Amino acid sequence: MQEYIQSIAIDMDETIADPITKAREWYYRDFGTTFTEEDLIGKHLSDVVPEEHSGIIHKYLNTPGFFRDLGVFPDAVEVIRELNKKYRVFIVSAAMEFPASLQDKYHWLEDNFPFLTWRQVCLCGDKTVVGTDFMIDDLTRNLQPFKGKGFLYTQHHNLHVEGYERLLNWADAGNKLL
Amino acid sequence: MQEYIQSIAIDMDETIADPITKAREWYYRDFGTTFTEEDLIGKHLSDVVPEEHSGIIHKYLNTPGFFRDLGVFPDAVEVIRELNKKYRVFIVSAAMEFPASLQDKYHWLEDNFPFLTWRQVCLCGDKTVVGTDFMIDDLTRNLQPFKGKGFLYTQHHNLHVEGYERLLNWADAGNKLL
Numbered sequence: 001m002q003e004y005i006q007s008i009a010i011d012m013d014e015t016i017a018d019p020i021t022k023a024r025e026w027y028y029r030d031f032g033t034t035f036t037e038e039d040l041i042g043k044h045l046s047d048v049v050p051e052e053h054s055g056i057i058h059k060y061l062n063t064p065g066f067f068r069d070l071g072v073f074p075d076a077v078e079v080i081r082e083l084n085k086k087y088r089v090f091i092v093s094a095a096m097e098f099p100a101s102l103q104d105k106y107h108w109l110e111d112n113f114p115f116l117t118w119r120q121v122c123l124c125g126d127k128t129v130v131g132t133d134f135m136i137d138d139l140t141r142n143l144q145p146f147k148g149k150g151f152l153y154t155q156h157h158n159l160h161v162e163g164y165e166r167l168l169n170w171a172d173a174g175n176k177l178l
Numbered sequence: 179m180q181e182y183i184q185s186i187a188i189d190m191d192e193t194i195a196d197p198i199t200k201a202r203e204w205y206y207r208d209f210g211t212t213f214t215e216e217d218l219i220g221k222h223l224s225d226v227v228p229e230e231h232s233g234i235i236h237k238y239l240n241t242p243g244f245f246r247d248l249g250v251f252p253d254a255v256e257v258i259r260e261l262n263k264k265y266r267v268f269i270v271s272a273a274m275e276f277p278a279s280l281q282d283k284y285h286w287l288e289d290n291f292p293f294l295t296w297r298q299v300c301l302c303g304d305k306t307v308v309g310t311d312f313m314i315d316d317l318t319r320n321l322q323p324f325k326g327k328g329f330l331y332t333q334h335h336n337l338h339v340e341g342y343e344r345l346l347n348w349a350d351a352g353n354k355l356l
Contacts (some may be wrong), residue, residue, distance in 0.1 A: 009307065090307045096296040102280035118274040119304040125297035129187065129268045131309010131325070147309070 005088050007132040008177075009122070010080065012093035012105065014138040015153045016170075018071040019061065020045055026060050027053075040156040061098045068104040072112050075170035081115055082178050089120055090132060094142065096125035134177075136167060151176075183266050185310040186355075187300070188258065190271035190283060192316040193331045194348075196249040197239065198223055204238050205231075218334040239276045246282040250290050253348035259293055260356050267298055268310060272320065274303035312355075314345060329354075 013019050023045055028034040031053070039048050046057040060066055083089055091109055095101050102123055109121055124130070127142040136151045137143050140161055143150035151173070152164035167173040191197050201223055206212040209231070217226050224235040238244055261267055269287055273279050280301055287299055302308070305320040313328045315321050318339055321328035329351070330342035345351040 007306070088306070090302075090304075092307065096284065096299045096301075099281050099284040099296070102284065102301065103277050106274065106277040106280065117303070118277070121274045122300065122302040122307045123274075123280065124268075124300040124302070125295070126268075128185070128266070129270065129300045129308055129310060132307060 005086075006134065007088040007090065008083065008134040008136065009090045009092040009127075009130050009132040010083075011135075011137040011139070011142065011153065012091060012095075012109075013067075014155045014157075015136060016073055016076040016080070016091070017067070017108065018073060019067065022066065022070055023057055023060050027056070030056070037156055042157060042160045044157050062100045064100045065104060067098075067101045068108055070108065073170060075174065077112060079170045079174040079178070080113060082174065084115060086178065087134070088132075089116065090122050090130075091116065091120060092122045092124060092127060092130055092132075092135075094125060094127055095123040136173065140164065183264075184312065185266040185268065186261065186312040186314065187268045187270040187305075187308050187310040188261075189313075189315040189317070189320065189331065190269060190273070190287075191245075192333045192335075193314055194251055194254040194258070194269070195245070195286065196251060197245065200244065200248055201235055201238050204244075205234070208234070215334055220335060220338045222335050240278045242278045243282060245276075245279045246286055248286065251348060253352065255290060257348045257352040257356070258291060260352065262293060264356065265312070266310075267294065268300050268308075269294065269298060270300040270302060270305060270308055270310075270313075272303060272305055273301040314351065318342065 010016060024034050035048050049056060093105055095105055105123060106121060109116060128145050133148045135143060135146050135148060136153050138153040138155040138158055143152060143164060150164060151167045152158060154166050154168050188194060202212050213226050227234060271283055273283055283301060284299060287294060306323050311326045313321060313324050313326060314331050316331040316333040316336055321330060321342060328342060329345045330336060332344050332346050
């Protein structure tokens with residue numbers, strides 16, 4: 001009898017990939033101001049820009065190339081390589097809001113996580129379509145309706161959130177899940 | 179207390195969209211021969227082309243633009259418009275094998291199913307990531323591991339398959355699901 005292998009959905013943006021550093025850089029390029037990490041505690045980047053720039057972050061995120069060369073969080077590659085031996089790993093990104101990002105995200109994964117295959121990539125809209133056993137995500141709106149066990153990946157914007165088991169970083173994820 | 183609304187994952191290719199007619203047209207354009215619908219009974223298009231052309235169908239499917247203007251099956255729009263009032267509808271396509279198709283598929287849905295939103299689109303690899311209540315798909319490899327209730331959407335290639343509840347076409351889907 002085949003052993004059941006548990007499945008795990010791992011988010012991209014702000015969980016394994018860092019779009020915030022790039023968005024801050026582009027914002028500095030365009031407006032000559034930036035934000036500290038303290039400004040972002042409990043907030044999303046779109047919350048801290050002035051009201052007249054409220055659409056600008058969305059515009060960045062839907063610019064072809066934006067997601068193509070983002071930084072990867074420390075230890076994410078090494079820990080996910082090991083998770084991939086123990087779980088059925090899926091990379092699940094709510095990317096559909098930004099259709100220009102789809103191919104970039106695919107190729108970014110190909111570059112940074114070459115041990116994953118196309119079968120393990122899921123670019124969706126609402127994550128309630130996902131039915132894995134575990135989910136790692138920085139957004140409570142994805143974890144809250146999830147029927148499996150969720151882990152909140154700690155980011156500045158969710159520091160005040162309570163009621164979720166946290167993964168502080170990928171080293172912590174390795175300790176808890178491997 | 180909020181009523182639970184059942185969710186349904188609807189496949190794209192050969193369920194709502196017709197890539198076969200276009201692939202046959204391109205094959206005729208390139209090689210001057212084509213296939214009858216009878217040739218395709220119990221077979222995929224890639225099974226009926228000569229061995230030396232075995233990669234050609236895959237190449238067509240990963241050509242930018244291929245999926246952008248496919249035909250829609252009769253009654254699919256009308257029935258899915260109604261399903262969308264009764265269920266949480268997701269369009270789920272195992273598109274990740276063809277990264278050049280991703281944006282085309284998004285825009286095709288936008289054109290043909292304008293009443294759906296980006297939140298309802300899921301472009302994935304292996305459909306075992308999906309956890310909806312129902313799934314409509316022409317491929318048994320997607321339905322077989324699915325934990326909800328699956329419906330096999332009848333196509334030439336699956337005519338000999340047994341053991342699945344079938345939807346013969348979208349009118350039939352409307353009768354069974356609405």
